[in-house]
Amino acid sequence: MRGAIRFAGVRKVYRWRGRRTRHETLKGALFHRRLARRAAAPEEHVALDDIDLEVGPGEAVAIVGPNGSGKSTFLKLAGGILRPTSGSVEVEGRVTALIELGAGFHPEITGRENVLINGMLLGLGRREIEERMPEIVDFAQIGSFIDQPVKIYSSGMYVRLGFAVAVAVDPDVLLIDEVLSVGDEAFTRRCLDRLARMRQQGVTMVLVSHDLDLVTSFADRALYLERGRVVAEGPADAVVARYRSDVAGGSDDRQPDLGRARMEEEGKRWGTGDVEIVSVESISGSATQRLIPSGSPCRLRIRYRVKQPVEDFVFGIAWHRIDGVLVGGHNTDLDGLVPRKLAADGEVSCVYDSLQLAPGDYLLDVAVHARDGLAYDYWRDAVRVRVTSAVEWPGVWAPPHRWECQGPEWESE
Amino acid sequence: MTVQRLLWRHRALIAVLVRRELDARYRASFLGFFWSLLNPLLLLAVYTVVFTYIFHPRFPGGDPYPLFLFSGLLPWLFFSGAVLDASITLVDNGPLLAKVMCPPEIFPAVTVLAHLVHHLLALPVLLAAMAVAALAGAHPFPWTMWLVPLALVPWILTTGGTVLAVSALSVHYRDMRDLVGHLLNLFFFASPIIYSLDGLQVPSLLRRVLALNPLASLVTVYRDVVFTGEISSFETWLTALAVGVISWWLGARVFAHYRETLVEAV
Numbered sequence: 001m002r003g004a005i006r007f008a009g010v011r012k013v014y015r016w017r018g019r020r021t022r023h024e025t026l027k028g029a030l031f032h033r034r035l036a037r038r039a040a041a042p043e044e045h046v047a048l049d050d051i052d053l054e055v056g057p058g059e060a061v062a063i064v065g066p067n068g069s070g071k072s073t074f075l076k077l078a079g080g081i082l083r084p085t086s087g088s089v090e091v092e093g094r095v096t097a098l099i100e101l102g103a104g105f106h107p108e109i110t111g112r113e114n115v116l117i118n119g120m121l122l123g124l125g126r127r128e129i130e131e132r133m134p135e136i137v138d139f140a141q142i143g144s145f146i147d148q149p150v151k152i153y154s155s156g157m158y159v160r161l162g163f164a165v166a167v168a169v170d171p172d173v174l175l176i177d178e179v180l181s182v183g184d185e186a187f188t189r190r191c192l193d194r195l196a197r198m199r200q201q202g203v204t205m206v207l208v209s210h211d212l213d214l215v216t217s218f219a220d221r222a223l224y225l226e227r228g229r230v231v232a233e234g235p236a237d238a239v240v241a242r243y244r245s246d247v248a249g250g251s252d253d254r255q256p257d258l259g260r261a262r263m264e265e266e267g268k269r270w271g272t273g274d275v276e277i278v279s280v281e282s283i284s285g286s287a288t289q290r291l292i293p294s295g296s297p298c299r300l301r302i303r304y305r306v307k308q309p310v311e312d313f314v315f316g317i318a319w320h321r322i323d324g325v326l327v328g329g330h331n332t333d334l335d336g337l338v339p340r341k342l343a344a345d346g347e348v349s350c351v352y353d354s355l356q357l358a359p360g361d362y363l364l365d366v367a368v369h370a371r372d373g374l375a376y377d378y379w380r381d382a383v384r385v386r387v388t389s390a391v392e393w394p395g396v397w398a399p400p401h402r403w404e405c406q407g408p409e410w411e412s413e
Numbered sequence: 414m415t416v417q418r419l420l421w422r423h424r425a426l427i428a429v430l431v432r433r434e435l436d437a438r439y440r441a442s443f444l445g446f447f448w449s450l451l452n453p454l455l456l457l458a459v460y461t462v463v464f465t466y467i468f469h470p471r472f473p474g475g476d477p478y479p480l481f482l483f484s485g486l487l488p489w490l491f492f493s494g495a496v497l498d499a500s501i502t503l504v505d506n507g508p509l510l511a512k513v514m515c516p517p518e519i520f521p522a523v524t525v526l527a528h529l530v531h532h533l534l535a536l537p538v539l540l541a542a543m544a545v546a547a548l549a550g551a552h553p554f555p556w557t558m559w560l561v562p563l564a565l566v567p568w569i570l571t572t573g574g575t576v577l578a579v580s581a582l583s584v585h586y587r588d589m590r591d592l593v594g595h596l597l598n599l600f601f602f603a604s605p606i607i608y609s610l611d612g613l614q615v616p617s618l619l620r621r622v623l624a625l626n627p628l629a630s631l632v633t634v635y636r637d638v639v640f641t642g643e644i645s646s647f648e649t650w651l652t653a654l655a656v657g658v659i660s661w662w663l664g665a666r667v668f669a670h671y672r673e674t675l676v677e678a679v
Contacts, residue, residue, distance in 0.1 A: 014677060076676075081511060083673055097512060104509035108437035117433060120426045121513045 003093030003172030003204035005055040005078050010087035012048040012073055012228075047073040048228045051087070058202040058287045062209065062219035062236055064243050069225040071208040075099060075175045078206060093172025093204070096122055100177075101162030107151035111142065114150055115165050122169045132168045139194070140164040160187055167194055174198065176207045186392070189359065193388035196293045200285030212240050217290045217361070217386040271375035274308035275342060275368045280382045282364075283349075292355055294389035294398050299351045302366055309343040310376065317350055318365040319357075320381075327362065327396050333371055358398040359389040416577070416665045420522050427519050427526065434527040449534035457483050457542060472609045474641060477551050480542055484640035485606035485632055487535055488565070492572045492628075493597045495528040499576040500583040500590040503675060510676050517675050518668065521580040525573050529565075536561065539639060555642030564635040570657030571631060574664030581671040584678045604628045627656040 048070040055061045063071045076082040077089050079097040104121065105114045115136055119129035137146050140160040145153065153161070167174075176195070195218075199205060209215055215222060215236055222239035224232040232242045281288045284298040292298050300317060316331030330350065332339070366382040369375040389398060420427065439445045461479040464470065475481040502520045503510065510517055540558065547554035583589040603626045610623065610633075623629065630645075630652040637645045644650075 076511075081513075081676055099512045100508070104506075104513055106433055106437055109433055113429075113433060113436070117426075117429055118513070120429055121509065121515045126425060126429070 002057045003095070004057050004091070005053070005173060005204065005206065006088075006090040007051050007053040007074075007077070008088045008090075010048055010051040010077065010084045010089055011046070012070075012077060012082065013085045014045045014047055015043070046228050048077070048084075048225075051230060053223060053233070055204055055206060057204055058199075058285075059221065060199055060205040060207065060219045060287070060289065062207045062215040062222040063225060064209070064212065064215055064222055064240060065225035065231070066247075068227070070228040071225060072099075072177060073228075074223075074225070075177050075206060075208055078173070079175050091173060094123055094169065095173040095175065096166050096169055096171035097175040098163065098166050098177060099175070101159045101166065105150045105158065105162070108149055110148060111146040111150055111153070111161055115146075115161065118162075118165045119169060122166070122171075124169050129168075136161070136164040136168045139168075139190070156184060156187065163187075163191055167198065171203060173204045173206075176205060176209075178209055189388070189392060190390045192291070192386075193293055193359075193390045196284070196289070196291040196388045197296070199287055199289050199291060200293065200296060202286050212244065216240050217384065220288055268380040269378065271367075271369070271377040273377065274306075274310055275313065275376040276305045276307060277366060277368060277377045277379050277382070278303040278305050278345075280364070280366045280379070282383055282385050290383065290385045292385055292387050294357055294359055294387050294393070295354055295400060297351070297353050298355050299349045300364070300366075300383070301347055301349045302368075303345075303347045304368060304377075305345045306342055309341065310370070311339065311341055312370045312372075313339045313342045313376070314367075314369055314371055315348045315350075316365075316367045316369065318367075320363045320365070321396055322361040322363060325396065327357070331367075339371075354400075355387065356397060356399045357387045358393040358396050359387050359391075360396075361386050416518050416668065419516050419518050423516065423519050426515075427522050430519065430523045431526045431530065434523055435530060438527075446534070449531050450538060453483075453487065453535035453538045456486075457538060470608070473611055475609055477546060480546055480552060481609075481636075481640060482607060483542065484539060484636045485604075487532065487539060487639075488568050488632065488635045489601065489604065489606050490535075491528050491532040492568060492575070493601070494531070495525050495572050495576050496579055496593060496597060498524045498528070499579040500593050502576075503580050503584050517672060518577070521576045521668070522573070524580070525569070525576050528572070529569065532565075543639070552640075553642060555638065555640055557638045557642050557644055560638045560644065561635075564638045567631050567634065567653035567657035570654075571628070571660040574657075574660030574662065577661075577664035578667040581668045581675065584675050585671060600626070600628060604632050606632055627660075630656060 051074070053061070063074055065071055073082065075097060076099075077084055078091060079095055079099070080089075080091065081097070083089075104118055105111075106117070112133070115133065116126065116129050119132075120126065124132075137143070140146075140157070140163070142153070142157045142161060145157060146161075150158065150161075174195075192214075195205070205218075207215065207218055209218075219236040221234065222232075222236040223230060224239045224243050231246075232239045279302075281301045281303075282290055282292060282298060283301055284292045284296060302315060314331050314333040316329065316333075318329035319327040321327055332348075362385050363381045364383045364385065365378070365380050367375060367378040369378060435446075439448060442448065444451060457479065460482055464478045464482065470478050472478075472481070499521060502524045503517060506520045509515060510520075543552070543554055543558070546552040579589060579593055583593075603623055605623075610620070610629065615623075630649050633649055634645045634653045637643050637649075645653075
């Protein structure tokens, strides 16, 4: 899969020609030209100005900013729904926009027919959609309602079906506009899990959201827009922190936040500094991401820098649930790796073939220390990851399992 | 890309959307698709009663008048129905246009095709009525009727072009809807639908004005084939075709002009 987005010097201006009347009238068109020279220029609204952004294959970029900052316009430009007034927008691969899910459904016809039409609008052939129909119906969890007219659907069913179609088309680029905030909790969870799995497969994503925790767990990079201009662009944590402090108006009584706290690093990090941890990344699939589908493989990559060569060293990781419960821990010493020398910068990865954690947020401590416990660099809450799952498993452990039964009768699907 | 090529590329989607249009229209109605047949039948019945027992309009070659009128009215209903719908098709499909990347041209095309289907479903009624009239000895059967697809070509082109233009203009100018209604009314009476140009007792100036109406040749070509039972003169066919091609070309130009700004205005 290959999807990429390139914005170069993009500017988008909306024009309103009629001032008093909301809709343009013929009269205006007929007499406008002559009057226009004397009257005020048509009202303009610069929705986006001077936007440069490159989103590479498999990357996830979030766009944050207050209402009216141009976030949705950005998505519509990327989706080819709008065209820039100037500058260029290039998009490679099949694009799907998750904007107002199910917006194109026709109320009078059945869900099945609507799925067909929506799928074709998104670029699938008829047969392809029919092949995916069971999967779509299954994900939307609407059962036999699929053959009922959409007008009798609940709003939840509407949105679920809309999401199911949109993700079923196997996009290379997925544009997401606040869709995760529309459904109920169970739906949101399944959507998030699905998106995490798509990220694993290398789908390029652009997310617009006011849920800043989601942004930091979802995106590698973020773009902070205000009134159509870029305020900040960079790693999601840093950009979100900047946005948070702007929203709080620079006051000091803001909520403590892990993203910020991690950057401040005070009381969260200690050690002699002989060896320094440069970065910790969670990698799932091909991409760095903090959103990890439960049961899927992942790796933690620790990059370090050596200031003072050492011969006694241990790399360790501890997993905590967000409420502080220690979930597990492992280090190179316990795993039987005997240190010889640590003289040059490098990286260490801890690889999990299958991360069998229940869905939720987890905080990771990462450390490099001597075998007697002397820390070179101990980093508390170095990374926060979010494990997703379609089912809300309780507790912390979500191993693959099945039921074998003799006796009970079950409702078959 | 030209409109024609774009429409051809999305033909599968258009076919599905036309189906949706027809399905949605008859969903929850007891007789369903039969209405497409029943509507013209009832119309014809009413005309027959009114123009046989109440009024007796007479035109050379216009007998029996109910059939004369009906054969002129059918293509007109196709045209006017599609053009009226054109003024709302893009606004109605606004949610699709604004959320999904899809070429806006397909919606006017769907409007035209849906109305064309209705028209084709009405043709059996016309055929049956002509057969009955022939059996009753009221009017010779028009054997030229099989040429109807040919006579429809200028109609489809003209309707297509007009629908393209009206649909795009309606998005920007909401008064189009009212205006179109009145223009259609004007053209209805300016076209030889309820009368024929030959038998018209009007001042020659008005006659010349009426002859300038581009739709006149289309009505004539169609009615000659399905009612009179003759093939119109070569010039009339040529005029009708020219009207169709020019309408299409103009409509496509107008649509292209407004295309980029449609989504914002919808």
